[in-house]
Structures are given as C-alpha cells and as structure tokens.
Amino acid sequence: MTSQITPTTPIEGQMPGTSGLRKKTRVFMGPNYLENFIQATFDAIGGGDGGRYIVGGDGRFFNKQAIQTILKMAAANGATEVIVGQNGILSTPAVSHLIRLNAFDGGFILSASHNPGGIDEDFGVKFNASNGGPAPEKLTARIFDATKTISRYKIADFEDVDLSQIGETRQAGMVIRVVDPVDAYQALMAELFDFDAIRALFASGFTMRFDAMHAVTGPYAKAILEGTLGAAPGTVVNGIPLEDFGKGHPDPNPIWAKPLMDLMMSDNAPDLGAASDGDGDRNMIVGRGVYVTPSDSLAVLAANAHLAPPYRGGLAGIARSMPTSAASDRVAEKLGIAAYETPTGWKFFGNLLDAGKATLCGEESAGTGSNHVREKDGLWAVLLWLNILAVRKQSVAEILAEHWQTYGRDYYSRYDFEAVASDKANRLMDHLRDQLPDLAGKTLAGLTVTTADEFSYLDPVDGSISKNQGLRIGFEGGARAVFRLSGTGTEGATIRLYLEQYSGTDGDTTQDTQAALADVWAAAQQVSDMAQIIGRTTPDVIT
Structure with missing residues (x-):
C-alpha cells in the first residue's frame, strides 16, 4: 500500500x-x-x-x-x-x-x-x-x-x-x-436522564410518536425509546435511514413533518409527538393539540431542567442565537443567571460551554442542546422533555400554558423566502441597512420603531468580534423583526424574516400566532419593500 x-x-x-x-x-x-x-x-x-x-x-x-x-x-x-x-x-x-x-x-x-x-x-x-x-x-x-x-x-x-x-x-x-453508532451515545443519555422515571411514564400508558424522517436518528430512537425505555413498538416511524430520506425533506417543522402534525392535531393524537432531522441535531416537539416553537421549547426546558439529574444543581447560564425569541431570557432573569445572545451557528456557543458560562443553548431553527456535547442534539431534547413530563405528570399543553402564565408569551414565527436571486436578496438587505440609522422614532404600519441595528457579537470568552450577523428592528409594545440571509442553502439565497410579539404576563396568551404577528409582519413588509425588490411577499415556508 x-x-x-x-x-x-x-x-x-x-x-x-x-x-x-x-x-x-x-x-x-x-x-x-x-x-x-x-x-x-x-x-x-x-x-x-x-x-x-x-x-x-x-x-x-x-x-x-x-x-x-x-x-x-x-x-x-x-x-x-x-x-x-x-x-x-x-x-x-x-x-x-x-x-x-x-x-x-x-x-x-x-x-x-x-x-x-x-x-x-x-x-x-x-x-x-x-x-x-x-x-x-x-x-x-x-x-x-x-x-x-x-x-x-x-x-x-x-x-x-x-x-x-x-x-x-x-x-x-x-x-x-x-x-456501533448508537452504543456510546446511548450510554451518555443513560447518565443524563432518569430512565427509570421515563420507563414508568411509558408503563403508565403514556403514548408517543417519534418521526425519524428516514434520517440518522432512526436507529438511536429505536434503541433508546422502544428498546430501553419501553415505548410501544411502532412509536418510532420512518426509522430506517435512506440515502434520499424517502424522498422527503428531513427538516422537523410543521411543514415538512406534516403527517406528524396532522396526527397530533387529531382526535387520535398520542401524548407527545417529536421529530428529528437529517443528521440528528434538530428536534420538533408537539403536544396533543399544541405545537411548541423551538424558542418556547428552549425556555420551557430551561425553566424545568432542574427536574433532570445533571441540571439539579442549577444552570450556569442560557445562550440563544440572536434570531431566537427572548423567551429564554425571561427564564434566565427569573433564575438569576446569565443570558447570552450569539450569532446563528452552533460554533458560537462552544466558547460559552467550554468556559462554563452556559449550560443550555438553543436556536430558533429547532436546535437545542446542553454542555453534554458541543452540538445541538435532537434526541437529547426529546429525552429531556420526557424526563420533565415524567416528573411533572402534566400534559405538554398544560406545561406550556403554565409557562406563559408565569413568563408571558413570545408569539414567534419565521418566514423563509427561498431561492431568491442573490443580487435581489443583497439589494433588499442593503436597502434595509441604509435605513437603520434613521429608523428610531419612525412609525411603520402603526408600530413605532425603538431600536434598529446590525447585530455584532463580542465573544465574552476570547474577545473575538463577529460582525454583520443580521438586521434587527425593535418596536414599542415588545415587537421585533429580524432579517438574515441564510448560509444553509445550496442555490440562490434564502431570506429569513423572524417576527416576534411579546404578550406580557397580563396579556392574551391564547391568540393565533399569525394574528398576533400581523402588525409586525406589515411593518416588516413596509420597511423592506420586499414586494418591489424581490417581487414576493408570500414566504415559501412559515414555521
């Protein structure tokens, strides 16, 4: 050789x-x-x-x-x-x-x-x-x-x-x-979670559907959920990894995991629905009749992490990507711990985790993780939810409703405009960027702008600076719009628009999400002039 x-x-x-x-x-x-x-x-x-x-x-x-x-x-x-x-x-x-x-x-x-x-x-x-x-x-x-x-x-x-x-x-x-790809990972999960409590949960009649989307998590979920924890056979569906993911789109969100969403919103819904993506680092959580946004999932996990063995001593801090809603910040404030806002990309959490400044991290794009590894971890998030459900003995909907009563609700959605011609996408971003210095105090679609900037991150560990990480516009009343060009596509450009509206603890937490976001969506269209620049106002995907 x-x-x-x-x-x-x-x-x-x-x-x-x-x-x-x-x-x-x-x-x-x-x-x-x-x-x-x-x-x-x-x-x-x-x-x-x-x-x-x-x-x-x-x-x-x-x-x-x-x-x-x-x-x-x-x-x-x-x-x-x-x-x-x-x-x-x-x-x-x-x-x-x-x-x-x-x-x-x-x-x-x-x-x-x-x-x-x-x-x-x-x-x-x-x-x-x-x-x-x-x-x-x-x-x-x-x-x-x-x-x-x-x-x-x-x-x-x-x-x-x-x-x-x-x-x-x-x-x-x-x-x-x-x-064996599963052995070492399964041993780690057994160290992190109260498997006896989760076994008892399944033994009590608790039901679940995990959609592996014909991606990598199938063997892991099958071995852990059905094999070790005693979930009923068939709990894991689409569990065999395929080279083309069964011609599906292995992105765990309400659009691409629609069969799971349909089941969870039906009369035949199990107690918990979950899904993971192509490489196993993302997750989706759905309760019977209720979808949990990734931003809310991070916040709920942070507020309840003490119910799982490795986090009983408390959290060092919580980190989220900038486009992720501020829901987890409110938990950090109540717990009296640090909250960090980083650029999109899990690598930005690495320094915080290595330095012991953060314990839980999350991104709005369905990535959640902790200091057990240095990646987001889809199945870990599902197991933490199961551990919390086993201890609290409440439904996902009940836990979510109590969380909103305590912290208020961050209505949140992401609009993806995919395969936009790169020159048009850059023109839209430049148009927005040029307006930032003069936006504060202006009224857009009835909302008054309070802040407008381009996010720049100063790493608190190594002092490095990451510039040009997204355009942010804040409004009176707790609304926010964020514009980013995504780096995960392979053709053209994807414009991602993140919309957020905070209800407050005394506000209505039961509105339809898109209705709650209608005003900030109108303001985002007006300030970006997207109809004129990219010729589109209908996103390809709303999550």
Whole structure:
C-alpha cells in the first residue's frame, strides 16, 4: 500500500458556512472537489501527523463513498487512528460525543443537515474540532484560505474498508475502528436522564410518536425509546435511514413533518409527538393539540431542567442565537443567571460551554442542546422533555400554558423566502441597512420603531468580534423583526424574516400566532419593500 500526492488546482466557492461546506451532491462528486476540501482542512489544522479523528454521517447519498476517500486521505496525511460509524452512520451529536469521549483531535461529519438528499439534492462536509464543536470562525477562515492556494492532495492507495462489520483493521499504518453508532451515545443519555422515571411514564400508558424522517436518528430512537425505555413498538416511524430520506425533506417543522402534525392535531393524537432531522441535531416537539416553537421549547426546558439529574444543581447560564425569541431570557432573569445572545451557528456557543458560562443553548431553527456535547442534539431534547413530563405528570399543553402564565408569551414565527436571486436578496438587505440609522422614532404600519441595528457579537470568552450577523428592528409594545440571509442553502439565497410579539404576563396568551404577528409582519413588509425588490411577499415556508 502506498500513498500518493496528486496535483490539483483551486476550485472556487469552497467557503464553509455556519455548518461546513454545502453544495449539490453532483458538485461534491466532481473531480477533486471533495479531495480539495478535505486536504485544505488537514492543511488548515497543521496537518494530520499523529492525529486521531471520528468520521461519520447521516447516510445520505454519497456518504459511504466520501467516507472511503476521507479514510484514505487521513492515512496519507499521517493520522494514526480513525473511528467510523457502522455503515458510515453517526449522528452529529454522536460524533461530538465520540470526539470528547476519546479525546480525539476532531471529526469529519458528512451531512447537509436538514437539506434533502440524493444525487440531485444536497451534500455537505464539516470539521468539528477537538472540543467536539463545529470549527470556529478562525479555523473555517484558514480552511477557505487553503482552498484558494491548494496545489496537491495526499491520498493512500488501499482497498475500500468494509464499513458493515464492527471491528478493527489497519491500513497504511492507520488503525480504523468501525463501531456501533448508537452504543456510546446511548450510554451518555443513560447518565443524563432518569430512565427509570421515563420507563414508568411509558408503563403508565403514556403514548408517543417519534418521526425519524428516514434520517440518522432512526436507529438511536429505536434503541433508546422502544428498546430501553419501553415505548410501544411502532412509536418510532420512518426509522430506517435512506440515502434520499424517502424522498422527503428531513427538516422537523410543521411543514415538512406534516403527517406528524396532522396526527397530533387529531382526535387520535398520542401524548407527545417529536421529530428529528437529517443528521440528528434538530428536534420538533408537539403536544396533543399544541405545537411548541423551538424558542418556547428552549425556555420551557430551561425553566424545568432542574427536574433532570445533571441540571439539579442549577444552570450556569442560557445562550440563544440572536434570531431566537427572548423567551429564554425571561427564564434566565427569573433564575438569576446569565443570558447570552450569539450569532446563528452552533460554533458560537462552544466558547460559552467550554468556559462554563452556559449550560443550555438553543436556536430558533429547532436546535437545542446542553454542555453534554458541543452540538445541538435532537434526541437529547426529546429525552429531556420526557424526563420533565415524567416528573411533572402534566400534559405538554398544560406545561406550556403554565409557562406563559408565569413568563408571558413570545408569539414567534419565521418566514423563509427561498431561492431568491442573490443580487435581489443583497439589494433588499442593503436597502434595509441604509435605513437603520434613521429608523428610531419612525412609525411603520402603526408600530413605532425603538431600536434598529446590525447585530455584532463580542465573544465574552476570547474577545473575538463577529460582525454583520443580521438586521434587527425593535418596536414599542415588545415587537421585533429580524432579517438574515441564510448560509444553509445550496442555490440562490434564502431570506429569513423572524417576527416576534411579546404578550406580557397580563396579556392574551391564547391568540393565533399569525394574528398576533400581523402588525409586525406589515411593518416588516413596509420597511423592506420586499414586494418591489424581490417581487414576493408570500414566504415559501412559515414555521
């Protein structure tokens, strides 16, 4: 077996976003595309000599082939050991845990998260650092710089590794361990939660539906919910990971998980509905007849975390992404702990978690997690909800109603305008940006502007500054509109508009969400002039 150095040239556009590099699958399958990016990553981290890494993905199309390439490149770059999930399967939180558990140097995750999969759909690669979290901005900048100057990549010449068999082999001087993808993660969950209480909950007749969306979480949910905790057979549906996610869109929200939503709003609804996404880091929570927004879910979990074993001593702090509603801030204030507002992207939580400043973190895009790993964790969030339900012995609707009575309700929704021509999307953002200095005091659709700025984040741990993280407009009466260009799509641009209206503790917490947001939605349309600039006022997705 030999290693070879293959000449190559830079390929434009290999800049990692908030969650790595995402492109169409056929782009990744093109000559040298994957190889260039992987070699640039090794170059950016100072080479792979003596390195130990985790490799796995969500099972989407091209996952297994990409893993074989990464294994050969890791060996050629001097890595000494790689752990791979059986059949190439590892959820994103499971990769984070394995990096931390084994004190490895990092990991390669093959996923485009909640994006569709298949040869004509999306693929992605991201590198997680030694703390188990996504590469920080300084590292992604070095990776991008390396993609612009790359002239060669290193790859070993050996037969493809049999990923179907658990066990250990050695290739080109590198140990390759194929492991059960669920074992270590399940052991961690058993340490975190009161499994006896959750078993008793299911034994009492509690019912649940977990939609794995034919994505990576299926084997984990099947093993833990049905196998260990005693949920009824069939609790987990769409539990077999498929390369194209069964031609579905593995994004756990009311639009893409509509069959689950329909069930939960019907007379036949179980007590709890939940779903997770492509790579297992996102979650959706639905009670019988009530949808829990991700912002509310974070706030409820924070307010009740003390009911689960690892959080009984209290929380150090709560962190949320800027577009996420302020619901969790109100919990932090009541608990007398710090509340942090970060840019979108889980990597921004890493420093807070590592420094012990935050315990729970969340994003409005259905990502919730804690300091047990350095990623958001869909199944962890579901298990924490189950632990809380087991202790409180109330329904999801009852818990949510009591929470709103205590803290008030942050009516909240996200409007996604997808595949907008990039020049039009940038023009809309520039139009808004130009108005920011003069907006305070103006009236838009009957609402008076109190604040208007472009979010910039000063990291309280390392002092780094992240600019241009979204445009914020606040209004009298507790309303807010936030505009962002998303970095998770693979074609055109996605404009994300986040709308929020706070009810107050003495306000009406029973309104229809869209009715409660009607005024701030009208103000957002007026200030952005979206009808004129992008020619659209109807979002593709409302969540």
